[in-house]
Amino acid sequence: MRRSWRQLAGACALVPVLLGGALPAAAQQGGAGDEWRSYAADAGGSKYSPLDQIGPGNVQDVRIAWRWRSVDHELADADPELQFNPTLQATPLMIGGRLLMGTNLGQAAAIDPATGETVWVYRALEDGAGRPRGGSTRGVSFWDDPQRDDERVFIVSGQQLVALDAQTGNPLREFGAGGKVDLAAGVPNLEEYRWTAVPLICRDTVIIGIFVIDQFEKRDQSPGYIRGYDAVTGRLKWTFNTIPRPGEFGHETWEDGSWEHTGAANMWTVGSADEELGYAYVPTATATHNWYGGHRPGDNLFAESLLCLDCETGERIWHFQAVHHGVWDYDFGSTPILADITVDRRPIRAVALVSKQAFTYVFDRVTGEPVWPIEERPVPQSDVPGERLSPTQPFPTWPLPFDLQGITEDDLIDFTPELRAEALEIFRQYRSGPIFTPPSLRDESPGGTLGTLQVPSWVGGSNWNGACTCRP
Numbered sequence: 001m002r003r004s005w006r007q008l009a010g011a012c013a014l015v016p017v018l019l020g021g022a023l024p025a026a027a028q029q030g031g032a033g034d035e036w037r038s039y040a041a042d043a044g045g046s047k048y049s050p051l052d053q054i055g056p057g058n059v060q061d062v063r064i065a066w067r068w069r070s071v072d073h074e075l076a077d078a079d080p081e082l083q084f085n086p087t088l089q090a091t092p093l094m095i096g097g098r099l100l101m102g103t104n105l106g107q108a109a110a111i112d113p114a115t116g117e118t119v120w121v122y123r124a125l126e127d128g129a130g131r132p133r134g135g136s137t138r139g140v141s142f143w144d145d146p147q148r149d150d151e152r153v154f155i156v157s158g159q160q161l162v163a164l165d166a167q168t169g170n171p172l173r174e175f176g177a178g179g180k181v182d183l184a185a186g187v188p189n190l191e192e193y194r195w196t197a198v199p200l201i202c203r204d205t206v207i208i209g210i211f212v213i214d215q216f217e218k219r220d221q222s223p224g225y226i227r228g229y230d231a232v233t234g235r236l237k238w239t240f241n242t243i244p245r246p247g248e249f250g251h252e253t254w255e256d257g258s259w260e261h262t263g264a265a266n267m268w269t270v271g272s273a274d275e276e277l278g279y280a281y282v283p284t285a286t287a288t289h290n291w292y293g294g295h296r297p298g299d300n301l302f303a304e305s306l307l308c309l310d311c312e313t314g315e316r317i318w319h320f321q322a323v324h325h326g327v328w329d330y331d332f333g334s335t336p337i338l339a340d341i342t343v344d345r346r347p348i349r350a351v352a353l354v355s356k357q358a359f360t361y362v363f364d365r366v367t368g369e370p371v372w373p374i375e376e377r378p379v380p381q382s383d384v385p386g387e388r389l390s391p392t393q394p395f396p397t398w399p400l401p402f403d404l405q406g407i408t409e410d411d412l413i414d415f416t417p418e419l420r421a422e423a424l425e426i427f428r429q430y431r432s433g434p435i436f437t438p439p440s441l442r443d444e445s446p447g448g449t450l451g452t453l454q455v456p457s458w459v460g461g462s463n464w465n466g467a468c469t470c471r472p
Contacts, residue, residue: 014043036094039139039198040466044338045272047468066116072105075125084131089196090139096151096166096471102140102198106130106157108164120169122155122162129157129170129180138270138464141199142166143206143231152231154206159193161208161229167232176234183208183227186239189263202273202280202311203448204231209267212288218329219295221263221288226307228314238314242266242302249316250301258296263288265303269464272336272351274365279317281351281365282307283332290329290458293437294386299324306353306361308368317427319367322355324390327382327438329458330356334466343371356461358403359396372398379436393436406434407455429454 016311033050040047054062076082085104091112093100098119099111106129110119124130137156144151144166150173151166161183163175171179184193193210200207205228226240242265244251264287271282285327287296287303304323309316323330336353351365362371376392404411412423431440431452440452 010116026366031136034094035096036092037142037362038093038201039091039141039270040272040335040468043201043273043275045270045466046337046339047334047466048470054298067182068101068111068116068118070103071107071109071118071121072103073125075105085136087136089136093140093142095142095401097417100140100142100153100166100325102137102155104131106137106155108140108153108155108157108162108169110166110169110179111328122157122164122171123167124157127162127179129160129162135194136196138196138198141206143201143203143204145232146205149378150232154199154201154231156183156195156197156199157262161199161206161234163231163234174233178468180228181229181234181236187222187225189220195268197270200271200273200280200282201231203275203278205229205237205280205311206231207271207273207280207282207309207311209269209271209282211268212264212266212285220261224264224266225263226267226282226314228311233448237312240307240309240314240316242307243287244301253301255297258298262296262300265300268331269333269442270335271310272338274338274349276348277366278311279365280309281336281338282309283334283336283353285331286323286326286329291327292387293325294384294388295390296325299390300326306336306351306363308351308365320361320363320368320370320374322357322359322394324393325388327387327389328436328454332338332356333460333464334462337467337469338365339469352403352467354402354462354467356456356458356463358401358405358456358461360399360402360467362398362399370396372396380433380438382438382440384439384441387438389438403456404458405455406437406451407432 003115008371040343041049070088072084074270090102101109101111106124108122111128112119116454141154152163153166155162160180162180163172165172166422189312195209195211210224212224224242228237230237236461243259243262258282262283266285267282268282268285271280284302284305287300301321302319304326305319305321308318336351338351341348348371349365350362350371352360352362374394374396377395378391379393382389412427414420429450431449437452
C-alpha cells in the first residue's frame with residue numbers, strides 16, 4: 001500500500017496539530033526515555049520520542065553509520081529457490097540497549113544499535129515456525145515482568161505465536177507447546193493463517209488478530225476472530241467474535257443467516273491499549289466481499305468498527321461502527337492513538353483514529369462517547385442487483401477531513417487545455433460523486449459507464465502508516 005512522502009507526511013502531521021495544538025494535551029504517552037518499547041513507541045500508539053539529539057539544526061549532517069542485512073538472506077543464499085519479500089516494513093524496538101527486529105520469513109533478531117552487529121537470531125524455519133513463502137511483517141512485541149526477571153519477545157511466525165527469551169532469542173518452552181501456540185487452531189474455513197501486524201500487549205494478555213482474504217473467492221470465509229492469550233503460559237483466555245453469533249450483541253445486523261458464511265471483519269493492523277484502564281482499542285476491517293454485500297444484508301457489526309475490549313476477559317466495553325454495510329474497503333488500517341486532552345476546559349482521556357475516508361474519529365476512551373458530534377447523513381444508494389446499502393453513514397463534524405472526499409469535474413487538472421480535455425474525456429467514462437458513492441456495474445453499451453471513481457480510494461486517506469502525536 002504505497003503512498004507518496006507528501007501523503008505520509010500529511011497523515012502524520014494531522015493528529016499532532018489536533019491533539020497537541022487545537023486540543024491541548026494534559027498528558028500523553030510516548031517512548032520511555034531513549035527506548036522504543038512498542039510498534040508505535042508505546043501501547044498508546046503515539047509514535048512520539050522525547051529524544052532531541054537530532055533536530056532541524058543538524059539533520060542535514062546525519063550519515064549512515066552501518067547497514068544491517070536481514071538474516072533472511074542467509075536462507076535465500078542457501079536455497080536459491082526460496083522466495084521472500086526483501087523489503088522490510090518492520091519497525092524495530094529499542095529496549096535494554098538492543099534493537100529487536102522481526103523479518104519477513106518469520107525470524108527474529110537482536111541487533112547492537114551502536115555497531116549493527118547481530119546479537120542473536122531466532123531461526124524460525126528450524127523451529128517449525130516461519131513463513132516459507134515470505135510475506136511482510138510489522139515487527140515484534142515485548143513483554144516483561146520485573147518481579148520475575150522475565151523479558152519476552154513475541155512474534156507471529158507463520159501460523160505460530162512464538163515467545164522468545166529477550167536476552168538469548170531462545171523459545172520459552174513453558175509457553176504453549178514448546179514455546180509456540182498454533183493460531184490456526186479453531187478457526188473455521190481457514191486454508192492458511194496469516195498476519196502481518198505485531199501482537200498487542202495489554203497487561204499480561206497478548207492480543208492477536210488474523211489476516212483474511214476479503215475477496216469473494218468462495219462462499220464460506222474465515223471469521224476475523226480476535227483472541228487474547230496469557231503472556232506467561234500461552235493459554236487462550238478469550239475469543240471475541242467480530243461477526244456475532246446467535247445470542248450475542250449485534251447478531252441481528254447479519255440478516256438471512258449471513259453470519260454463518262461471511263468472513264473477515266478482522267483486525268489486520270496494530271491496536272493500542274490503556275494499561276491503567278485495562279482496555280484494548282481494536283480497529284476492524286470490511287466483511288467479505290470488499291465491494292459487494294448483497295449476500296450479507298444488514299449493518300454488519302462489528303465490521304469497520306473501533307472496538308474497546310477488556311484486556312483480561314475480551315468483554316466489549318463499547319464500540320463505534322464507522323461504516324455501515326461497507327462496500328468500499330474502508331477498513332481501519334491505522335493504530336488508534338491515546339492522548340489526554342482538554343476540550344472547553346474539560347479533561348478527556350481520548351482515543352483518536354484516522355481513517356481511509358480521511359476522517360478523524362475522536363472518542364472518550366473510557367465511555368466511547370464522541371468528543372465532537374458524529375452525524376448520520378444520507379448517502380447515495382446502489383443500483384447493483386441484490387445490493388442493499390445503509391441509507392446513512394457516520395460523518396464526524398470535527399476535526400475536518402484531511403483529504404479530498406468525493407470527486408467532481410472541478411477537481412480535475414487544468415494545467416493546459418489539452419490535458420483538461422483529456423482528463424474530462426476519461427473522467428466521464430465513470431460514475432462519480434460524493435464520498436460513499438457506491439460501486440457500479442461495468443456497462444459498455446452507449447451511455448454506459450465503466451464503474452465508479454472512489455475518492456478516497458481503498459488505500460486512503462490514512463492506511464497502516466497512520467498518524468502520530470507530539471508534545472506541545
